[in-house]
Amino acid sequence: MNLFHRLFCALGIAAASAAAAQAxxxxxxxxxxxxxxxxxxxxxxxxxxxxxxxxxxxxxxxxxxxxxxxxxxxxxxxxxxxxxxxxxxxxxxxxxxxxxxxxxxxxxxxxxxxxxxxxxxxxxxxxxxxxxxxxxxxxxxxxxxxxAPYQDYMDAATRHMVQTHGYRKTCLLYQDDDYGLEVMKGVEAGLAKLQRPLAEKTSYKRGATDFSSQVARLRGAGCDFVVLATVVRETVAAVSEARRTGWNVDMLVTASGYSAQTHELGGKAVEGLYGVTVLPHPYEAGANGxxxxxxxxxxxxxxxxxxxxxxxxxxxxxxxxxxxxxxxxxxxxxxxxxxxxxxxxxxxxxxxPEYRFSRDEHLGNRHGRIAQIRDGRWAILTDYLK
Amino acid sequence: MDGAHGSPSRPGFAAWAVIMALAALAVWVLGVDYALAQAAFVATWAIAGLGVVLVVGQCGQVSLGQGALLGLGAYAQAVFALRGVPAQLSLPLAIALGAGGGWLASLPARRLGGLYFAMSTLAFALVVEEALVRWESLTRGAAGLAVPPLALGGWVAETPLAQALVACVALALAWLACRRWAASRLGRAWRAVREDEIAAAAAGIDVARAKTLAFVLGGGLSGLGGALYAHWIGFVSPEQFGLMLSFELLMLAFIGGARHLSGALWGALVVVALPQGVSLAVERLPPGLAGAAGIEMALFGAVLVILVLLRPGGLAGSR
Incomplete structure (x- = not known):
């Protein structure tokens, strides 16, 4: 074993010195x-x-x-x-x-x-x-x-939505893990800058399929704008539940729900849903050359x-x-x-977006933009929100 | 060997030769650090596996919550390490917490048996995972905790070699303890309970006590495994200790041979090292096939099925 070990060390040193010449x-x-x-x-x-x-x-x-x-x-x-x-x-x-x-x-x-x-x-x-x-x-x-962390995107997106639509009661439905918490921090930060509180928040466990109690609670609180910290399937389920009960509230989903699957699975029910996006979905119809x-x-x-x-x-x-x-x-x-x-x-x-790095900034982009599902596909509504 | 009766077994010379040959091959093919990192995980998983072997193989109880006990040990170690508690103190505490968790999980065994009891351990695992998410002031919830390297006195186990060394020493100690327990009066009581609870009770064995002790000792081993795992991974989050982990540990014990202590080591080799072997084998496949998503999982599954068919009693089993 000792001999083997020595042999190995020798091989290792030889390999290391050969490699030193090049990365x-x-x-x-x-x-x-x-x-x-x-x-x-x-x-x-x-x-x-x-x-x-x-x-x-x-x-x-x-x-x-x-x-x-x-x-x-x-x-x-x-x-x-x-x-x-x-x-x-x-x-x-x-x-x-x-x-x-x-x-x-x-x-x-x-x-x-x-x-x-x-x-x-x-x-x-x-x-x-x-x-x-x-x-x-x-x-x-x-x-x-x-x-960027969800916090950055969601801060700007929430502010933009509340400012342009004049919502009074912003609420949150979130997955109770690090993803959901990040989004909550962003939404709260955005609202704080407008000096508004988060009117109501309610959570679900990853993999949940039934959102009736959460949606009823948000509706009961009189929310007129709901941010969804959900992933594709949960987005579809939550929006469908709201529409099924006749609640046509405006909803905004994070970049995790911005996916072609959202409108493919959700169909008519998710029409009008807002979403945050960093990169646009590459749709074939209407694509540039x-x-x-x-x-x-x-x-x-x-x-x-x-x-x-x-x-x-x-x-x-x-x-x-x-x-x-x-x-x-x-x-x-x-x-x-x-x-x-x-x-x-x-x-x-x-x-x-543009990506810009510097000696002090190793995060290339902090900005997202707002999109909406219109006629069964995501349509980009705004430029990157600073 | 005495496998059919379920008394502690030792891997024979041939088994050790196979393991040593595999280890040498791994070092040769993979490089030292990669092989040692694997050895650290195999040994750590074998410690946790010993816990399952005590509960499932020796005492005959089905535990679906062993992953949660690992989580308790991992979180205890992480929280103590972050607060500057020396490992000499925090490791025993992590073991104690795992043992305490095992004791809690075993309480329903006084009234429930078989599948019903298994379900209660499942519920226990869910409660622990939920607690890890909710107790944010301590665990930072779902965001997880970064864990510093293991420091024993002034010595820091940062390199794969040091980690493998610590894990192997811990495994050896755990192994010796398990051998003692399994060969003792307690071990005989466990096996009697496993074969027939009513007969065991009729023979004067305190069945409830035997089950509780299996869970406490198995929980302690899981706690130790979890504590080491937290250091090797350097980051703990509740989702890592979900039901999947409990099932993985159960699979480990059954593939390795739940009735034998050496089953834990064989099982750990299969669960930890086999996917790596599969990954290396897949690289040799034609690019179209090697690139197929999930091919490694499919091959791993196929190998497991073959192993189970050829050795229904586990790799350490006699047949």
């Missing part, structure tokens, strides 16, 4: 990027399109000759929303696949558990799908984020229509490609993060 995951012809996704767990519905979107952006870059002559390779590990699997996946990607950076890891428990070993290994932790503040603050040289081409290629490549998560995956990977491109041929972690800190991207063909 891990960067070879003459290739850049390897890792991602820990949920492809089999409770949020696989998000994980699969995110992965496909990223893969497509990398394929596009590779088809155009790669980044400064290097092809991009995406290595995806499925953690199934289990932090234990996530930690092992992070170790595997660091050590075995020697990835250069981690891109768009998915799910708060997985992200929180894997972030320390990733940054300890000196790998950039880029744009995770988790609204947790610690993914970008306090500032850490290797942590970058492009998805570039977007229509992207949708066609996505459909051909993966056999399904893209959704907003596919667009997010594509955008995340696009930011990586742009930053790597900015660095030039001599790609190291320091040079990459320095390039990212000066990156400013314009609006893209999805109609997404």
């Amino acid at each position: 891990p995951g960067v070879s003459e012809r290739e850049i390897v990027v890792g991602s820990i996704q949920d492809l089999s767990g409770p949020i696989a519905l998000l994980g699969v399109p995110v992965r496909d979107g990223m893969q497509m952006r990398f394929d596009d870059a590779n088809a155009a000759g790669g980044v400064h002559g290097r092809k991009l390779r995406l290595v995806v590990e499925d953690a199934g929303y289990d932090p234990k699997k996530g930690v092992l996946a992070a170790r595997k990607l660091v050590q075995r696949d020697r990835v250069f950076a981690f891109l768009a890891n998915l799910g708060t428990p997985v992200v929180m558990a894997t972030m320390p070993p990733i940054v300890d290994a000196g790998r950039p932790h880029l744009f995770p799908f988790s609204p947790h503040e610690s993914t970008y603050a306090p500032r850490h040289p290797l942590k970058f984020q492009m998805f 570039q977007l229509a081409d992207w949708i066609r290629r996505y459909r051909e490549r993966f056999g399904v229509a893209p959704n907003v998560w596919s667009a997010m995956g594509y955008t995340v990977a696009d930011l990586f490609v742009k930053a790597a491109d900015k660095v030039g041929r001599d790609l190291t972690v320091e040079r990459f993060t320095a390039a990212l800190e000066t990156l400013h991207t314009p609006r893209d063909f999805f109609g997404g």
Whole structure:
């Protein structure tokens, strides 16, 4: 065992000194990027399109000759929303696949558990799908984020809705977990700026299907505006319940309910529902030329229509490609993060926001916009709310 | 071996050889840190698994709430560590809390049996998860708690090597304790209760006490496993200790062989390491197939079915 151990140490040192010449995951012809996704767990519905979107952006870059002559390779590990699997996946990607950076890891428990070993290994932790503040603050040289906490979006969105519609009693229906609490903080902050209280709030447990008591309670409180901190299925169930009982109150759902599935499942009942969105859903009808081409290629490549998560995956990977491109041929972690800190991207063909990073601001965008379901699809109503 | 009678068994030389060979292969193929991180999780899960083996395998009670006991240990450790309580003190407290939770969960066993009692443990798990969400001042609710690395005196277990070492030492101690219990008068009482409660009572065994002790000791082991898990993961949130975890632990015990102490280790190897093996195997598949969503889960499921068919008594079982 002792001999084995010594042999191993010697091999390790040899490998380390060979690698010191170049950043891990960067070879003459290739850049390897890792991602820990949920492809089999409770949020696989998000994980699969995110992965496909990223893969497509990398394929596009590779088809155009790669980044400064290097092809991009995406290595995806499925953690199934289990932090234990996530930690092992992070170790595997660091050590075995020697990835250069981690891109768009998915799910708060997985992200929180894997972030320390990733940054300890000196790998950039880029744009995770988790609204947790610690993914970008306090500032850490290797942590970058492009998805603001729900609090930021919902603060501005609530204020905008109350100011433009003159609601008197704003209420909240929320999922009783970290997601719901984040939204509540945002709604309360927005109302506080207008010197109004939150008139009524009521919660539900994740996975609930019956919202009759919650809706009755909100109606009883005389709410004229209800914010929904719900996900797709619960959004449909809550709005349908209100309409079924003849209550035509205005409702605003967070970005988690902004999905094509909401109007596909909800049909007529969810017509008129407001939603907060960061990236618009890529609808085929009425798409601009570039977007229509992207949708066609996505459909051909993966056999399904893209959704907003596919667009997010594509955008995340696009930011990586742009930053790597900015660095030039001599790609190291320091040079990459320095390039990212000066990156400013314009609006893209999805109609997404500008992303702007700086030395002191590692969160690329804090703004969302308001949309509404009209004629069975989301229509964007406002620009990004500052 | 004595598996059919359910007395404590030790993995034989061949089993140890297989485990050592697997470990060497893992280090060779995966790299040291990745393999050691796995070893830490396997050992930690084996400790929790021993708890299930005591309750389910030795005493014959079905517990659907073991994940909640793990959660109690994890949260106790997290809360104490964040308040600067040294691990030498907080680890025993986490174990005590797990044991206390086990005692609470076992109370309905005085009146209920079989499936009804299993349902009460399920309810217990739900209550604990709900309490972890609601008691925000202590647990920060659903937002979760970041847990600092394990510090024993001046030594901090930050590297995978240190974590694996701590987990293996804890597992060894837990193992020795379980062997003692299973070989004692108490162990014989457990097995008598498992085979036939009425006969056991007729033979003068205090059935309620035997069940309670199984839950208390099993709960303590789960608490220890949870405390270590909290450090290895570095972040605890209530959803991690939901029913899925309880089912995973139950699966661990049955796959490994609930009637044998070594079943906990085999089960932990399957539950923790097998998905990693599957993930490596999937990389070898053609890209179209390897990219299919959920393929790893499907393959893992298939391997489990095969294991159960070939070894219905668990991997540690005689057949």
